Amino acid sequence: MQRFILILIALIPAGCIQRLGVRLSVPVIYDVFDSIAEEPDTELAREASSANLKILEAAIETDPNNRKLLQLACRGFAGYALAFVSEDEPERARDLLERARDYGFRALRKSRFRGLPDADLETVKLSVLRLRKKDVAELFWPTFAWGYWINLSRDQPAALVQLPRVEVLMNRLLELDEGFFYGGPHVFFALLYSSRAETLGGQPEKAKEHFDKAIKIANGKFLLTYYFYARYYAVVTQNQALCEELLNKVVDAPSNLLPEQRLMNQVSRKRAGDFLIDMEDYF
Numbered sequence: 001m002q003r004f005i006l007i008l009i010a011l012i013p014a015g016c017i018q019r020l021g022v023r024l025s026v027p028v029i030y031d032v033f034d035s036i037a038e039e040p041d042t043e044l045a046r047e048a049s050s051a052n053l054k055i056l057e058a059a060i061e062t063d064p065n066n067r068k069l070l071q072l073a074c075r076g077f078a079g080y081a082l083a084f085v086s087e088d089e090p091e092r093a094r095d096l097l098e099r100a101r102d103y104g105f106r107a108l109r110k111s112r113f114r115g116l117p118d119a120d121l122e123t124v125k126l127s128v129l130r131l132r133k134k135d136v137a138e139l140f141w142p143t144f145a146w147g148y149w150i151n152l153s154r155d156q157p158a159a160l161v162q163l164p165r166v167e168v169l170m171n172r173l174l175e176l177d178e179g180f181f182y183g184g185p186h187v188f189f190a191l192l193y194s195s196r197a198e199t200l201g202g203q204p205e206k207a208k209e210h211f212d213k214a215i216k217i218a219n220g221k222f223l224l225t226y227y228f229y230a231r232y233y234a235v236v237t238q239n240q241a242l243c244e245e246l247l248n249k250v251v252d253a254p255s256n257l258l259p260e261q262r263l264m265n266q267v268s269r270k271r272a273g274d275f276l277i278d279m280e281d282y283f
Contacts, residue, residue: 029052029056029069029072030068030072032052033052033072033075033076034260036048036049036052036263037260037261037262037263038259038260038261038262038263039262039263040262040263040266041266042083042084042263042266042267042270045083045263046083046084049076049079049083049084050080052076053073053076053080056072056073056076060103067107070103070106070107071103071104071107071141073099073100073103073104074101074103074104074107074141074142075100075141077097077100077103077145078096078100078101078141078144078145078148079264080096081093081097081145081148082264083263084267086148086152087271090152093152094149094152094153097145097146097148098145100141100142100145101117101145101146101149103142104138104141104143104145105117107138107142108138108139108142116142116169117142117146117162117165119165121164121165121168124168124169125168128168128169128171131172131173131176132176133176133177135176136177136180137180139169139173140173140180140181140184140185143166143169143170143173144170144188146162146166147163147166147170147188147191147192148191150162150163150166151191151192151195154195154196167192170185170188170189173185174189178213178217179217182214182217182218182221182222182225182261183213183214183216183217183218183225184214186210186211186213186214186217187210187211187214187224187225187228189206189207189210190208190210190211190214190225190228190229190232191207191228191232192207193206193207193210194208194211194232194233195236196236198236202236204233204236204237207232207236211225211228211229215229221257221258221261221265222258222261222264222265223250223253223257223258223264223265223268223272224265224267226246226247226249226250226268226272227246227250227271227272227275230242230243230246230250230272230275231271231275234246235282235283238283240279240283243282243283246272247272247273247275247276247279248272248276250268250272251269251272251273251276253269
């Protein structure tokens with residue numbers, strides 16, 4: 001019997017064995033990225049993230065249609081761009097976010113949502129009608145990466161014309177599960193409405209409403225929302241007192257406030273501290 005099994009394995013193409021190995025390792029890969037999200041040392045997390053993202057891409061090359069790997073790559077590259085690149089290297093962040101978006105929509109190609117993000121606006125409007133709450137996790141990350149890519153490309157008309165499609169998708173996600181990822185759909189719209197002055201089409205009061213809802217949903221524990229609130233809404237409305245209050249709230253928050261998001265909270269603390277030093281340049 002043992003000899004028969006060995007002969008059978010020998011007859012299986014090497015590529016099939018590799019794909020089987022990759023599929024067996026998927027739970028471990030997810031555990032690694034969850035562990036990185038819990039890491040309080042930002043430099044250690046940055047190094048681990050970059051190494052594991054390349055391992056993840058190698059796994060995708062072996063098993064290119066593995067939806068779980070594609071979804072994780074989307075989340076991983078979006079998170080890496082958000083945590084480590086977007087503040088200092090926006091052009092590089094755009095490249096990473098585009099990669100995240102493409103991985104996320106690749107995962108959807110064999111589903112009823114295939115065709116995104118290249119579909120026209122009317123097709124997107126029809127597609128979202130089929131969305132259900134169970135679809136939120138799979139669609140949120142590519143939509144967020146797409147939207148954040150546009151936010152970092154506000155000076156490029158070719159990027160801005162894509163925004164209506166992203167808004168349609170995120171509006172539907174907001175309807176289905178406004179609390180996903182600590183109020184993530186609300187944070188998206190808060191950034192959208194506060195990224196421009198009111199005279200240029202911004203809507204600061206709507207931004208404030210979404211920021212407040214996201215903070216309430218996360219019980220004030222996801223510090224990145226406070227940082228964005230200060231960095232965008234308080235600056236665009238020129239409310240220096242609010243900006244300082246929000247930034248100090250982040251800096252003074254305990255390190256174990258949200259254990260599963262220690263890394264992002266620690267990143268937020270550092271950004272808030274740096275912004276406090278330079279705050280007067282914005283007012």
